[in-house]
Amino acid sequence: MLLRTILMIGALGGLLGGCVAERPAPFAATDITGASFGGEIRLTDHHGQLRTLDDFRGKAVLLFFGYTHCPDICPTTMTRFAGVARQLGDDARRLQVVFVTLDPARDTREVLARYVPFFHPDFVGLTGSEPEVADVARRYRVPFVKRPAEGGNYLLDHWAGAYAFDAQGRLRLYVAPDLADAALVADLRRLM
């Protein structure tokens, strides 16, 4: 009797211990799984084709909002993402980096076609009309503000983070600008 009780308690402990051990390690980036915001994106890529987020199912997606007249944050981030793609090695074919312009007035398809591939040939740039882009930025909670500058060369203040989607197309992570590359690579692998 006593032996049976001990065995049962032991088995239960083993079960519970097993359950606790199964819980997945947290992401390094901010986990926003189940976020109610975001939604569909239907914009034109730098080849002139209409693209939606659905097109990228099967790949983890890194979504960044910027503009080509950005002197520092955007080229720094795009360069960083190119580095992340390199670090992924063969797994890079299961990553899609998407650059959405917050400045469609200047960032036309032609402009994006010269800008985006400079960082990586597989990156996709998206543009559209001002209302279309503003709608996507609003739904993804990306604040941006036009800052006039001399000679009409305006700049934008904007959110410098990025979003990561898993291969099933679900919005999963908010990627802060200072997240270490190695941590981002590890997180992205788990989304593939």
Added chain:
Amino acid sequence: MQTRQLFAALLLSLLAPLAAAEAALRVEAPWARATAPGATNGAAYFRVVNAGAADRLLSARAGVSARVELHTHTMRDGMMQMHAVPAVEVPAGGRVDFAPGGLHVMFIGLGAPLTDGAVVPLTLEFERAGALRIDVPVRREAPAGSATPAQHRH
């Protein structure tokens, strides 16, 4: 005789601090990021190391763009706000990093893209040290040993 000695002493006393200030302040590890085709604005980064008295960086000059300004980024309202700064303090015996995401020299209205391997002559105007002319190599990525990006956990 006395006047000549006085004059020499005066000259020495004027020159000595100048010489000391120029030698004491150095600009290290400069680099500018190569720009994508069509990009009209660029940035240069470096580290200012000051072994001497406190100084201030007042302005920068370069021939590669219509305007050259000192800029920094501030995180506010969830956005990275970039704004020009009138001057950058360089504390005595201290150092200031110009790096991606933080302080930078901004090239506004580039005449041509900055290409990997090119060199941009840049003159930095300091209040005490005067004009420091440096050659800024253009690179796709930050070279090893350059000032590290600002870290702001938000």
